Amino acid sequence: MNDGAFVALLAASVVAGVPIALAALGELLAERSGVLNLGVEGMMLIGAVVAFQVGNSSGSLWLSLVVGALAGGALALVHAVLTVTLRASQIVSGLSLTIFGTGLATFVGKSIEGLPLATDFRAVAWGPLADLPVVGPVLFEQDPIVYATVVLAVAITWYLRRTRAGLSLRSVGESPATADSMGIAVARLRYLHVVIGGVLAGAAGAYLVLGQVPSWSQDGTTSGLGWIALALVVFASWEPMRVLLGAFLFGFSRQLNFYLQAKGVDVPAELLSMLPYLLTIAVLVVWGSRDLRRRVGAPAALGLPYVRDER
Amino acid sequence: MTSGDHPGETATVSSPPSRGVVALAARRVTKRFPGVVANDEVDFELRAGEVHTLLGENGAGKSTLAALLCGLYQPDDGHIERGGQPVRLRSPREGLARGIGMVHQHFRLVERFTVAENVVLGDPAQPALLRRADIEARVAEIGERFGLPVDPRARVSSLTVGQRQRVEIVKVLYRGAEVLLLDEPTAVLTPQEAEALFTTVRAMTAEGKAVVFISHKLGEVMAVSDRVTVMRGGRVTGEVATAATSARELAELMVGRPIEAEVRRGSAAGGEGDGTEAGPALEAAGVRLVQGGQTVLDGIDLAVFPGEVVGVAGVAGNGQRELAAVLAGITAPTSGRVQVAGTDVTGGGARAARGAGLAFVPEDRLGTGLVPGLSLTDNMLLTRRREFLVNRRAARREMATAIESFEIKTPGTEAAARVLSGGNAQKVLLARELAGLGTGAGPRAIIVASPTRGLDIGAAEMVRGLLHDAREQGGAVLIISEDLDEVRSLADRMVVLYRGRVALEGPTDELTLEEIGLAMAGIQPEGAVAPG
Known part of the structure; x- marks a missing residue:
């Protein structure tokens, strides 16, 4: 179990779980x-392509992330507007x-299809902690967005449970x-949280190309x-910490494919690409009842x- | 304790400082809505330490006045005074900030939240970071002080209706309300719960708080209030001290004319004796209904014989609505049988039930009972035997006769049902459902849900008369209602539902109010074992 490939798999699972x-x-x-927003996939795509374009022309990592996130928010x-006001x-x-x-x-990304991006998020090693076996590379040698995501999940839990605004x-x-x-x-609260949701989806898309x-x-x-992501919210019973845990599990299952291939076990990629839609069907079953x-x-x-209701 | 946040809370029990002072007043307030003047130059005065009832029929303007007093509406003319100073209340929140709290008839609670969470929801005085322990301690303290026992940590979804009402009251007390407006607070309570509420009201006035009690139930008005302001047609028709008046005088102030005695039911049943021999016109045997994994009806046995009125009572949500749907054929029972005039109609749908001679007046008059967008004539045609061609002319004639004999206020037979008031819609429904009664072609059994709910005294009187006549003509009448007074005044026999079971059954005259109340609350008489 302590082979390097497995540790690399775990480390990659964390990264894959972040978006x-x-x-x-x-x-x-x-x-x-x-407000249910089934547009997560669309917002992630916009976030990704905008972040790539900005990164490509400006070379600034953080600017790309912010603009990509804002595109998702837009x-x-x-x-x-459609669901709350109209x-x-x-x-x-x-x-x-x-x-x-x-x-x-697709339209915005036509010119950049297949191009490499010169800049991306780099892992930061936490000094001696990063040298620990297994936990070092998995927990203490990741890029800043990974840590920000964990902090965010904790913060949302706290916001929902303990603050007046969360109530x-x-x-x-x-x-x-x-x-x-x-x-x-x-x-106002619905607008605010739908837009924040879009910003985070945009950031998730941006991270796909930046990280x-x-x-x-x-x-x-x-x-x-x-x-x-949509399915995960349901499976996590709308609890942020469970969302985080579930995301890393999904990240693991996606990375497992590559690991198994490297080990010579051949799992058809098609099976994996069916997963999101299977989950969506499962969610709709829940939704229907x-x-x-x-x-x-x-x-x-x-x-x-x-x-x-007006009288 | 954090009572320092709300300075008004510190009044001591022994010497209410402000008793007798005018706490809240309306000075010649007028409120117009399109087509109606809901409040017409209304004067109202509430003193600290008193219970002041607003009495009136539906549509008399008492709810509008309450809405003006708490800041939900703003007056078009006149003004509101708080503690002698004119104030403008632009929202209920501003009302609360000035110590005026309203407890609505329909609770405003989040079911999945705890009691404590509901109490502080939207309270601007709370710090950004909630201090749960402080809140819970204070909720418990208020509960103790005013006789409102609630567990601050309980989820609202697990509470009974009576407990939820306590949460609503705690909610406004927590924010330091000195004036409480209670809108028809006893409508959803068992008699014992109502008694407990009156104790709470007295505890509040003893501390110098003032209570506006909105009601149309004369008995409790006499019991709980110090003064009564009677409204009719948007105007105040009288203000009297309770000690110097009687229920009869109040009723006449309410209606504006002498009224006849309410109780129509007598022991001399119309089709007495012979009806029982003919067998029940409506019968449920072992009816069980499971919905969404929950047993909502659990082995109901019920029989209504020709010439009798049976009333089903209970606190809202104990299976009344489901029982009506099952008997009317709208919902098929999970097990058990339903018979109409000896014909088994179980699972045959509403059509089979109606075919066998059942008439049904649902609780939701405009929606389930009548099609709002169709004309009165077309609504009349809906339940007629279906032929390929409809006979509109006959239906129109029938409707015209009904409009005349039932004094239905409508622009005409072709007016859409939606323009009717609640009372007139109920009359149209009864005209349709009772048509042909006693002729052999008409219904054998009639189910009426909440027959007089929302009706003014005049219309309610007429509906009671119609049901009485239906019984005299040998109809079997089943009344399903959450209004205990209504059931008691109409029914020969009563059935009390609790959690989908028959908790009590017997002739109305032989059941005491206490027995009924205990059964409604699911409490077995001493010595008996509660069903598991």
Whole structure:
């Protein structure tokens, strides 16, 4: 078990889990406010292609990340306008966001398809800690975004559980009518968290090209990660720390393929690429049953537009 | 304790400093809505330490006045005074900031949150980082002080309706409310819970708090309040001290004319004797219903004979709605049988039940009962035997007759059902469902859910009369209602549901209010063992 290839597999699993975790944490915030956004895949793609273009022309890593994230947020803003203000169906709006995002990303990315990116996030070694066997390379020699993601998951847990603002957010997702009558600005909180969700999805996409594989390809860059993130939120019962753990598990399962190939075990890649969609189907099964939804802990008002009943 | 956040909370029990002082007042307030003047130059005065009832029928303007007093609405004319100073309350939040708290009839609680979380939700006085232990201690302290026992850590979803109401009251007390407006607070309570609420109200006034009690139940108004302001048609028709009036006088102030005695039911049943021999017109045997993994009806046996009125009572959510749906054929029971006039209609759908002679007046009048977008004539046609061609002319004539004899207020037979008020919609429904009763072609059994809910006294009186007549003509009437008074005044026999089971059954005259209340709360009489 202590062969170098396995340690490399674990270290790579952590990196592979980061974009899933970022996107899923963002979606978790949006869903906790009661808004389902099926556009995660689209927002990640836009984030990735914009980050690549910015990175390619400016050479600045952090600028690429920020602009990519904002691009995801801009797309999410469209979703917020449609679903919160205009009360459109969240499912239809989210799906069209993914289709739109995929199309736009393909168009913007045409000129850079297959090009390498000169700059990417580098791992930072934590001095002597990084020299520890196994744990060193897995935990103490990663890039800054990996650590930021872990901090983010902890921060969101704390925000939801302990702060007054988090309580307000949860009430908006559970019972917007109650929140409204207690003087909480339902629409404002929904807008805010949907857009933050988009920013995180954009950042997740940006990290794919800045931290994982420094090139852009329409099929290969996200390859269904957005759908995995969506499913993960449900499987994690809308709990940030479980999202983080699940993301690393998914990262591991994706990296396992390469490891097994290197060991001479041949697993068809097609099986793996089916995974996101299988998970999506499983999630839709949960989604379809009101009872099941309540039991897995879905916010009670998730998916429902809020209309104040005027007398 | 963190009571320092709310200076108003520190009044001592022994010497309420401000008793008798006008705490809150409306001065000639007018509120108009499109087409109606809901409040017309209304004057209202609430003194510290008193319970002041707002009494009136539905639509009399009492809820509008309460909404103006708590900041939900703003008056078009006139103003609100708090502690002698004119104030403008632009939202309920501003009202609360001035110590005015409203407890709504429909609770505003997040089910998945704990009691403590619900209490501080949206409270601007809370620090950004919540101090859970402090909040819980203070909730418990308020509960103890005012006789509102609630576990601060319990999830609201696990609480009974009565407990939820306590949470609502704690919520406004926590924020330092000195004036509480309670909107029809006893509508959802068992008699014992209502009694406990009155104790709480007295504890609050003893500390100098003022309570506005909104109600149309004369008995409890007489029992709990110091003064009564009666409203009718958006105006105040009288303000009296409770000690100097009677329930009868209040009722007449409410309606504006002398009213006849309410109880119509007598022991002389219309089709007495012979009905029982003919067998039940409506019968449920061992009806069980499992929905979403939960048993909502658990072995219900029920029989309604021709010429009798049976009333189903219980606290909301104990299976009444599901029982109505199963009996009407809308929901098929998981097991058990439903018979209408001797015909087994189990699982045959609403059509089979109606075919066998069942009429159904649902709780949701505009929606389940009537199609809001269709005309009254078309609504009349809906339940008629289906032929290829409909006879609109006959239906229109029938509707016109009904409008006349039931005094239905409508622009005409072709008006859409949605424009009708609750009382008029109920009359149209009854006209349709009861048509032909006693002629052999009409219904044999009638299920009516919440027959007089939301109706003004006049319309309610007429509906009661219609049900009474239906019984006299040999109809078997089943009333399902959460309003205990309604059931008791109408039914010959009563059935109390608790968690989908029949907890108590017997002739109305032989059941005491206490027995009924205990059964509604699921408490077995002494010595008996609770069903597992």
